[in-house]
Amino acid sequence: MAAKRRAGIGMLGYGNIGREVFAYYRDPRTNARVVRIARRRYNRPAPAAVKKLLVRRAQQVIDDPATEIVVELTGNAEQGAAYMLASLERGKHVVTANKEALATRWREIMAAANRSGASIGFGATAGGGMPVVRAMQRHASTDEVESFAGILNGTCNFILTKMKQYVVRHMDDPQIQRRSLPLEDALSQAQKLGYAEPDPTNDINGFDTKYKLAILSNLAFGAALDPAAIYCEGIWDDDRRILASDFYFLHHPRYLDGKYELRLVGVAERRGGRPALRVHPALIAASGPLADLAGVTENYNGSVINGRRLGTQFIKGLGAGPKPTTISIASDVREIAAGVLRGDGGPPAPPTTRGPAPADVRKVRTKGYIRSVSPDIKGIYAKKLEILARHKVNVQSVVNVKEFLYGRDRFMPDYIEIDPAPDGAVRDVLKAFGRLRGVRDAMYFRVLEL
Ligand SMILES: NC(=O)c1ccc[n+]([C@@H]2O[C@H](COP(=O)([O-])OP(=O)(O)OC[C@H]3O[C@@H](n4cnc5c(N)ncnc54)[C@H](OP(=O)(O)O)[C@@H]3O)[C@@H](O)[C@H]2O)c1
Incomplete structure (x- = not known):
């Protein structure tokens, strides 16, 4: 009996993910097989089975008649986007893991797919092994997504988990600062x-979270959002970063006693029909409607989606790593290859609507804690409170975390709890804090509410 035909995959990139994808398709039970591979350094050592399929240029893979599905795994935003466009224009289906290329060139890429009728699979661009792209596609086609929030970067989640673990383990040690x-x-x-x-x-x-948030929001809101316009704070920017004292404040029974978990999140919500998007470290209540999200630790990803009729859905999974990412790529390839083999192509690409313009995030109201680190100078708190009053931000409480003193000037972190206030006003407060002599690391921990 003749072997069943398998669809032809042309691979662009043979790195961490490419190697695992290649290994996956050595299994003859899959409905696709690798027919060509391009990598930047053509002459690098590689197994004979790979060498046999290697070509020098990506275009050779795209042009090869045996390539029916281009699997783009270069990690290069500009070249990756150019290869995707060239493939789609030739009517070749594309599966990609390249979030920056897809987020920044969304409209062009989807327009090319819509013109040629080719499919584009991008489940691996957000969530890796956590099927959030699929979930969002499903919700967007049948329900209205009201809001969602995701822990979309496993690296940051791992870092935050470890920092907390150290502090909790040494909570009552008088040397806590050195032990953190x-x-x-x-x-x-x-x-x-x-x-x-x-x-x-x-x-x-x-930024990684921002690209993923843009892709998920494009699906959720039928939009084509510019990632550059998304408000974004990371866990470590030029002039501020997460400190060990933050975890002490959040988890010591003397202070917040584990009421919240600190996570880096991407948040999207519909405000007056427009998507409001933001990326920042957030406090997620350990009990209550977002408890599942608060419980996502280590290098896991998690997301909560609120649909108008569906209510709340929570998904968790490994967001990165060669094996989970390959499973995501393989499930896109499988679906497209099934269409190729039936002769009717794969699923259609999302429409190329411009969609609603994004809402102004400065108007979004949140409550939370403003942390800044100040030297032991008289009157410094009065100055901070004056700034808060000037920007009409109401203060609930002020706490010094005396267990964390830095340097000869006895820098100390303090945490100012504020009532719900517009994001823009709080950001102006942070800027003004930064201008106070000796005050640094001003950062706002917003309590996440959806
Ligand atoms: N690593 C993860 O856990 C993870 C998870 C989810 C998504 N992703 C995404 O998956 C993609 C691949 O990631 P990776 O970790 O496999 O990256 P990587 O290890 O850096 O591999 C990139 C591969 O692409 C090749 N390449 C780069 N530019 C090329 C070009 N212009 N033409 C042909 N080949 C080119 C490189 O060639 P050489 O081998 O010759 O250098 C290399 O083989 C990225 O978009 C990444 O964001 C990764």
Whole structure:
């Protein structure tokens, strides 16, 4: 009996993910097989089975008549987008894991797919092994997505989990400050375990989350949002970062006693028919409607989607790593390959509507805690309170975390609890704090509510 035909995959990239994808398709039971591979450094050592399929240029893979589905795994935003466009224009289906390319060139890529009728699978661009892209596609086609929030970066979640664990383990140690884990050290641990890229900038500054949020929001709201316009704070930006004292304040029984978990989130909500999007570290209540999200630890991803009729859905899964990412790629390939083999192509690409313009996030009201670190200078708190009053931000309480003193000037973190206030006003307060002599690391921890 003749072997069943399998659809032809042309691979662009043979790195961490590419190697795992190639290994996956060595299984003859799959409905696709790899027919061509391009990588940047053509002459690098590779197994004979790979060498046999290697070509020098991506275009050769795209042009090869045996390539029916292009699997784009280069990780290069500009070139990756160009390869996707070239493939779709030639009528070749595309499966990609390249979130930056897809988020920044969404309209062009979807327009090319719609013109040629080719499919585009991008489940691996957000959530990796957590099927949030699929869930969002389903909800958007049958229900109205009101809001969603996601922990979409496993590296940051791992770092925050480790920093908390150190503080909780040594909570009553008088040397707590020395026993805690600074962000830099937590990041090195993540790198050693292979959870963080050698250059982790896009993870820790929130950009990776921002691209994923843009892609999910485009699906949820039928939009084509510009990621550059999304308000974004990471866990470590130029002039502020998460500190060990934050976890002490959040978890010590003397202070907030574990009421909230600190996570980096991407949040989207419909406000007057328009999507309001933001990325920032947030406090998620450990009990209550978002408790499942608060419980997402280590390098896991999680997301909560609120649909008008569906109510609340929670999904959790491994967001990165070669194996979970390959499963996501393979499920897109499987669906498209089934269509190719039936002769009717794969599922249609999302429409290319411009969609509603984004809402002004400065108007979104949140409550939370403003943290800043100040030297032991008389009158410094009065100045901070004056700034808050000037911006009409109401204060509930002020707490000094005396267990964390830094340097000879006895810098100390304080946490100011505020009533719900517009985001813009709080951001103006942070800027004004930054201008006070000696005050640094001003950061706002918004309580997440959906
Ligand atoms: N790693 C993860 O856990 C993860 C999770 C989800 C999504 N992703 C996404 O998956 C994609 C691949 O990630 P990765 O970790 O596999 O990256 P990687 O290890 O850096 O591999 C990239 C591969 O692409 C090749 N390449 C780069 N530019 C090329 C070009 N212009 N033409 C042909 N080949 C080119 C490289 O060639 P050489 O081998 O010759 O250098 C390499 O084989 C990225 O978009 C990433 O964001 C990764």
